[in-house]
Each structure stands twice: as structure tokens, then as C-alpha cells.
Amino acid sequence: MTRRDDRLALAHRADALGLPDTGRIAVLGAIETTLYGLLGRERFVCQQSDRLIHDLLAAQGLAVAPDDPDRAEAAIVVATRNRAETLGMVARALAIVPEEAPVVVTGAKTDGIDAIMRQLGRVLPLEGSMSKAHGRVLRLRRPAQLPDAAREWEAAAALQPNADGFLSAPGMFSHAHADPGSQRLAAHLEGRLTGRVAELGAGWGWLAAQALALNPAVESLDLHESDARALEAARRNVPDARARFHWSDVTRLGAEPVCDWVITNPPFHRSREAEPALGAAFVAAAARVLRPAGRLMLVANRSLPYEAPLARAFREVTPLAEDATFKVILAGRSIKG
Numbered sequence: 647m648t649r650r651d652d653r654l655a656l657a658h659r660a661d662a663l664g665l666p667d668t669g670r671i672a673v674l675g676a677i678e679t680t681l682y683g684l685l686g687r688e689r690f691v692c693q694q695s696d697r698l699i700h701d702l703l704a705a706q707g708l709a710v711a712p713d714d715p716d717r718a719e720a721a722i723v724v725a726t727r728n729r730a731e732t733l734g735m736v737a738r739a740l741a742i743v744p745e746e747a748p749v750v751v752t753g754a755k756t757d758g759i760d761a762i763m764r765q766l767g768r769v770l771p772l773e774g775s776m777s778k779a780h781g782r783v784l785r786l787r788r789p790a791q792l793p794d795a796a797r798e799w800e801a802a803a804a805l806q807p808n809a810d811g812f813l814s815a816p817g818m819f820s821h822a823h824a825d826p827g828s829q830r831l832a833a834h835l836e837g838r839l840t841g842r843v844a845e846l847g848a849g850w851g852w853l854a855a856q857a858l859a860l861n862p863a864v865e866s867l868d869l870h871e872s873d874a875r876a877l878e879a880a881r882r883n884v885p886d887a888r889a890r891f892h893w894s895d896v897t898r899l900g901a902e903p904v905c906d907w908v909i910t911n912p913p914f915h916r917s918r919e920a921e922p923a924l925g926a927a928f929v930a931a932a933a934r935v936l937r938p939a940g941r942l943m944l945v946a947n948r949s950l951p952y953e954a955p956l957a958r959a960f961r962e963v964t965p966l967a968e969d970a971t972f973k974v975i976l977a978g979r980s981i982k983g
């Protein structure tokens with residue numbers, strides 16, 4: 647689930663990183679790598695907004711936070727699959743290191759690191775690059791004068807209103823507009839929800855906003871989301887006193903059965919591959935947090951195999967709607983695992 651990048655350690659051994667011998671090294675989008683141990687864990691200040699990877703790094707004794715450190719002597723950027731997001735991280739890295747400091751960017755070929763290198767090389771001094779482990783590590787030096795492009799990259803990766811008027815940013819799930827699956831689920835929400843509600847995997851908050859607007863009888867809505875940036879967007883997109891925001895790993899939600907309703911459009915992958923176990927873990931988490939009479943409403947791609955996990959966790963499973971792409975399912979009478 648977590649991406650380990652020993653490309654960095656390989657490049658360090660080949661003397662290709664050019665990191666200073668002393669001083670703090672910021673890692674934006676930090677993931678596991680043996681480089682931390684090679685250079686000394688205490689030198690690294692890691693940024694990671696994904697709760698699962700954040701907690702994994704913290705458990706290894708690293709200093710890690712969802713926000714960027716305010717300064718460092720050098721920086722490493724771990725490219726994501728979204729180019730605008732990666733360029734935004736490079737701009738943020740350039741902003742926290744001094745003139746002449748190295749900024750290293752590492753990424754997989756499948757995440758487009760070669761195209762990113764070409765784009766960076768057009769406006770920044772590219773000091774070297776090394777092809778390793780199905781990817782590339784490249785090294786820039788922070789110029790005295792930052793190029794205009796860096797400001798543009800930062801602005802393009804920041805929260806901004808999308809087609810539905812909600813704040814979101816590249817790299818978030820369905821950032822350009824409300825997800826069609828969530829729209830299908832929202833069509834079944836009006837007047838249905840009551841009491842204490844939880845949304846599992848709330849993203850930037852579109853579905854939560856609909857749930858609250860369509861259901862005056864909801865007392866509270868707990869939005870659970872693993873991506874701290876998406877959760878911050880949701881906080882701003884859902885200015886309703888009934889909403890509460892949790893930076894959480896849904897798969898580890900406790901067993902307190904306090905909810906009257908759970909709504910979810912569960913994730914079906916974190917990497918490129920489909921991970922049916924992740925959606926199944928969301929269904930199991932829903933069963934844990936629901937009161938005996940509580941109900942789950944879920945939307946999923948029609949082809950995804952939710953029937954078995956639903957049957958394991960609930961005694962009553964009722965299809966509400968199905969079209970060529972999505973299915974909306976209502977489940978009740980949970981079986982606590």
C-alpha cells in the first residue's frame with residue numbers, strides 16, 4: 647500500500663543526490679526509504695498528508711506532519727501521479743530552501759517523471775539525473791531568482807473552485823467536479839438521513855454538503871478522510887455547524903456503535919491496481935460504527951465485488967438502483983465482526 651522508494655538510497659550510494667552533510671532535509675510527499683537511515687533520521691523533516699503513510703513514518707521515529715516544514719537546507723520531492731500536484735510540490739520545496747540549495751525530485755516512469763524533468767529543466771538549473779529502479783532521480787539547484795513558472799505551479803496546485811463551485815486541488819479524488827458515483831448516491835439521500843451520520847472517505851466534501859442540505863433531521867455528520875489536504879478543503883466547503891472533520895484511516899475506526907447512518911463512496915485503490923480489500927474494509931468499518939438499527943448507504947462501480955463483504959457485515963442488503971456504471975446499495979442490521 648505504501649510506496650517505498652529505495653531509488654533515493656541507490657542514487658545516494660552513486661553520489662547522485664548532492665545533499666549537504668549537515669542541516670535539515672525536507673521531504674515533501676515523504677514515503678518510506680532506507681535513505682533516512684543512511685543519512686540519519688534526525689536530519690529529516692517529512693511532509694505527508696496521507697494519514698496511513700504519515701503514521702507509518704511517525705512509527706519509524708521520523709519527524710512528519712501534514713504541512714510543509716518552514717525551512718530546510720535541502721529538499722526532496724516525491725513525485726505523485728498528478729503532474730500539477732508534483733510541480734506544486736517542487737515550487738513549495740524551492741520556497742523553503744536557501745539560494746544554491748539542492749532540490750531532488752524522485753519519481754516513477756509510470757508517473758511521468760521524464761516529462762516532469764523536461765518541464766523543470768526548461769526553467770531551472772538541472773544539475774544531474776539518474777535513471778534507477780523504473781524511475782528517475784533528478785537534482786536541481788535553487789536559483790537566486792525563482793522563475794515565474796514556480797509561482798504558476800504553486801497556484802495551479804493550490805485549492806481553487808472547481809466546476810461545482812467547491813474548493814479542490816489536483817491530486818484529490820475527482821477534483822475537477824463532483825464524482826458521478828457520488829451524484830448517484832446523493833439522488834437517494836433526500837429526507838432519509840437522521841441522527842448521527844458518518845461519511846467514510848469524504849474527500850473534499852461534496853457528498854457531505856448534499857447530505858446536510860437534503861436532511862434537516864441530521865444532528866451531526868462526521869467526515870472521515872485520510873488525505874489532510876482534501877479534508878482541509880472539505881472544512882471550507884462544508885461550513886455547517888453539524889459537520890465534524892476527522893483526519894483518519896477509516897480501516898482502523900474503532901468499534902463504538904454510535905451512528906444511525908453511514909454513507910460512503912469507498913475508494914477502490916490507493917496505487918494503480920484495484921484493491922477490493924480496501925472497499926471491503928470500509929464496509930466492515932461501517933458495520934462496526936453503526937448502531938443495531940443503523941443503516942449504510944453505499945455507491946460503487948457496478949463491476950466491483952461488494953456483495954460478499956456486505957453479506958458478511960449486514961443481514962439485510964437491498965439494491966436501491968443500478969445503471970450501466972454504478973450501483974447504490976442500502977444495508978442494515980449489521981453483524982459486528
Ligand SMILES: C[S@@+](CC[C@H](N)C(=O)[O-])C[C@H]1O[C@@H](n2cnc3c(N)ncnc32)[C@H](O)[C@@H]1O
Pocket residue numbers: 819820824825828846847848849850851852853870871872873876894895896897911912913914
Ligand atoms: C471514491 S473517493 C470519494 C470521495 C468523496 N466522498 C466524493 O464523493 O467525492 C474515496 C475517498 O476515500 C479516501 N480514502 C482512501 N483510503 C482511505 C482510508 N483508509 N481512510 C479514510 N479515507 C480514505 C480517499 O482519499 C478519497 O477521498
